[in-house]
Amino acid sequence: MHFASTLAQGRLIRRYKRFLADIIVDDNELTLHCPNTGRMTGCAEPGWRVYYSTSDNPKRKYAHTWELCRDDAGDLICVNTARANQLVAEALSEQRIAALAGYERVRAEVRYGAENSRIDFMLSGPNLPDCYVEVKSVTLHEGQGNGFFPDTQSVRAQKHVRELMECAQAGHRAVMLFCVLHTGIERVSPAEHLDSKYAALVREAVAAGVECLAWKAAISPDGMTLIEPLPVELGC
The missing domain is CATH 2.40.50.580 (OB fold (Dihydrolipoamide Acetyltransferase, E2P))
Structure with a gap:
């Protein structure tokens, strides 16, 4: 981009x-x-x-x-949070995120879930389960490469995790994609110290089949692009 x-x-x-x-x-x-x-x-x-x-x-x-x-x-x-979805859309269209490659159709802002949200991206293709992708922009860096989401308690983020769990339980792929927009971050974790309920929900979601991915952006005043996956550390 x-x-x-x-x-x-x-x-x-x-x-x-x-x-x-x-x-x-x-x-x-x-x-x-x-x-x-x-x-x-x-x-x-x-x-x-x-x-x-x-x-x-x-x-x-x-x-x-x-x-x-x-x-x-x-x-x-x-700091422009709209850029996260733009970067992910670009990477999906170019099939650069290996874990999400192979889908023929990418739709944005599709309504889903019992709590009436819009999923950031819905991927579909022949002989593949529908894949629901929720994108989260990660900029909170607390030193030594450690990045966290969210940066404060977030009821909205908690809701999104619950809805992804419902997708997984219905037999679909459900993916939480952390888009890392800070060049100092080398790994991502749910922010237990800021929103313990969110962190617990993420761990519950992963146990229920939700996938957690993190991808880091190269950033310059000329543009940005997703370049590499980062580890997601869920904690205890």
């Missing part, structure tokens, strides 16, 4: 009201749209370098969108 043009740069002043961030560019202050509803723990420290895209849509209140930042260790982090 390539950005429409090379991203511009600035320095972060603050992120606020969830969807806004102020940065400094050439001694001028600029407000960006922040496309991330999460806490962004470890992704939004004042002074960090920020990379942003610009839209020519005249109807937008804020023309600039925060895409990436670089932390003190030099790692790049994608």
Whole structure:
């Protein structure tokens, strides 16, 4: 996935009201749209370098969108959570995720589950069970390559795990795909210390047949692509 043009740069002043961030560019202050509803723990420290895209849509209140930042260790982090599904869609279309290769049809945002959600991707093909894929963007890094999801307690994430279990119990393939958007992360775990119920549900889901995969993105101001699988460590 390539950005429409090379991203511009600035320095972060603050992120606020969830969807806004102020940065400094050439001694001028600029407000960006922040496309991330999460806490962004470890992704939004004042002074960090920020990379942003610009839209020519005249109807937008804020023309600039925060895409990436670089932390003190030099790692790049994608804060635009919409990019995770775009990267996975690209990888699925190119059959680059070996565990999910072989399906002829990929559909996005298909309604499913008793709790009336939309699955990120539904894969289908002849002589293959339907495969339901839920994508989660992973950016929480707590040192030594350890990445975690979620970055706070998440009732919505818990619901998605329950629905994947229902898919598996109905005889379908059900996959939780952690899309790692932090170049410092080398392994992924459910965040037991932040959402113990989610972590327990993931372990229960895996025991019920749900698959957990993690794929890491190469990230640069020019673009991003999924490049390699990472281990998923479920804990006790």
